[in-house]
Amino acid sequence: MTTPLTARDRAKAERADALLTEAARLFAERGYPGVSLEDIGAAVGVSGPAVYRHFTGKQALLGAVLVKVSADLVDGGRRVSEGTEDADDRIRALIAFHVDFALGHADVIRVHDRDLAHLSDQDRADVRRLQRAYIELWISALAPILDVPTDELRLRVQACFGLINSTPHSTRSASRSKRSTAAILSAMAHAALIA
Secondary structure: OOOOOHHHHHHHHHHHHHHHHHHHHHHHHOOOOHHHHHHHHHHHOOOOOOHHHHOOOOHHHHHHHHHHHHHHHHHHHHHHHHHOOOOOHHHHHHHHHHHHHHHHHHHHHHHHHHHHHHHOOHHHHHHHHHHHHHHHHHHHHHOOOOOOOOOHHHHHHHHHHHHHHHHHHHHHOOOOOHHHHHHHHHHHHHHHOOO
């Protein structure tokens, strides 16, 4: 039996989530070296030293952002995979899941691409382990569709991620809706995977 969260526990969890969100946004805008704990604290209405109530420092915040998003991708990918029987439907569902993630988390993708080197050794190892698990999930889903070696499946999956992850940075046009962007990305990603 678990103990219910108190109002204080909920408030602390909400503050930690807000710090992660603002840290990702600021890191994406300015790069890891260009952001201070004071900047992050101010973005959520607390002092820089108050951030230490939630995280041991700026590097820990960066690690929490990137480890959490990597774990969320693995967990979400597993749910999608387990919820679909047909192999092609499974790949399409994984693509839709990843496209939705990329369009909703462009800041985190930018931070990952640019600031991964600033992670602690342990956080970098955790991110890499989770990334491998996510890639393997996709490889397992793609293998029944294509009779090719695992190395080629891995190449296809990683190229698909590159296509999906890079696009939100260059398609912030107000003239295109998120839905139409997602449809185009999903169609292109599927075509790239099975080409």
